[in-house]
Amino acid sequence: MKAFDYWHPILRTKDLKRKPVSVNFCGREVVLFRGQDGTLAALEDCCPHRRMRLSKGKVKGNRLVCPYHGWSYDQSGKGISPSTSALYPCVKSYEVTERCCAIWVKEHGSTAELPTLAKPGLHHVCTLHYHIRAPLELVVDNFCEIEHSCTTHILLGHDLEAISLVESRIETTDDAVRIINKGPQKKMPRLLEYLLGYKRGDLFVGELEILFSPVRVNIRNYWTSSNASECRKREAQGTVVFNPVNDQETEIMLFSFMSQELSVFSRLLNPLATFLLDFETRLDQKMLEGIADKDTKLTGVQLGRFDKPLGLTRERIKRLYWQRDFTPLP
The missing domain is CATH 3.90.380.10 (Naphthalene 1,2-dioxygenase Alpha Subunit; Chain A, domain 1)
Structure with a gap:
């Protein structure tokens, strides 16, 4: 397994509010955001259109909107282009979860389990x-x-x-x-x-x-x-x-x-x-x-x-x- 196949805690839960947050995850730039429904998402922090950092954008509903041209992406990385309806852009996404007041991410498809942090009791x-x-x-x-x-x-x-x-x-x-x-x-x-x-x-x-x-x-x-x-x-x-x-x-x-x-x-x-x-x-x-x-x-x-x-x-x-x-x- 590669380093980014393992679960890593990359941000405290309380540090992710309404705005998206950019973090580095084993040498990769990742943007974290929470949709209106409260679901967490972790995407590559780069719009495939003109390579703007998505973390500079804003969350609208359950989508992350790129600030440069308004292209937007859902929590799985599937995108929409306002100007080209037949185009279906896609951003790499990561598996994400929360434990012990921290947000954890890893590569999709990895079988790695969340590490045990403390014994029971x-x-x-x-x-x-x-x-x-x-x-x-x-x-x-x-x-x-x-x-x-x-x-x-x-x-x-x-x-x-x-x-x-x-x-x-x-x-x-x-x-x-x-x-x-x-x-x-x-x-x-x-x-x-x-x-x-x-x-x-x-x-x-x-x-x-x-x-x-x-x-x-x-x-x-x-x-x-x-x-x-x-x-x-x-x-x-x-x-x-x-x-x-x-x-x-x-x-x-x-x-x-x-x-x-x-x-x-x-x-x-x-x-x-x-x-x-x-x-x-x-x-x-x-x-x-x-x-x-x-x-x-x-x-x-x-x-x-x-x-x-x-x-x-x-x-x-x-x-x-x-x-x-x-x-x-x-």
Whole structure:
């Protein structure tokens, strides 16, 4: 399967209103719009008449009208020319659906299934969307290693002084990479400790599963007692899905979940958790965009003990995802 055969979340539901929206989907320009009947549509963002961007047009009824000459297209891409009634223009369309407050698209005819975002019983907190000026591989690197949590992040992660105590284990299959990190949690405000069920001296455990159809990281964070004999009840879980815009830019959609027992505090916790998660992710974004050399090759790079996943994920991205079918936009 090609990269664009897989489901990708390309826009938050709340970001599509009355006007059509242009997005990049694995190197392709796509226009999203919602008809008067509420049905979603995803078309190639180019009128076949004179190649005007359809996203510059407007929605009329259940049709998208090109602003240049008034040609219009329904949600399947079938068109009408006002001046040439015998002409039946057609625009490429994509399969489209909604899940977890995001709009997902894929190639028609693909058998790919929507990826699982969280295990049953978890409460959906938020869906966040970021555009990062860095290649896909470097963005994936950031979410696959724990060492940067010492200096980049404020809350979750490990103290720099205790990073040598963090245990890291890697498990691989032909189509997945799994990483389990466990070590002392850096200090957090007392209120957060209480809400998360964390106690001073606990170990922070991060379980990461990197999959490649599409490229995504399933993240599970929880705490154990200092001797690892007792697992705290509350946990946070999330999925980060990656959409390459071109060879130097990547968009990510982050889906966050919490233990169901915390849902009773959702009016308080959801805004707080969303704010903190957005703040921490923007720190990731700032670091990634500050990398001096964004070459994705690892040749000449000095790697530490937490960097082993970098080579493992690159091999699978190339073999399972790109398959040499990706042509980046200029």
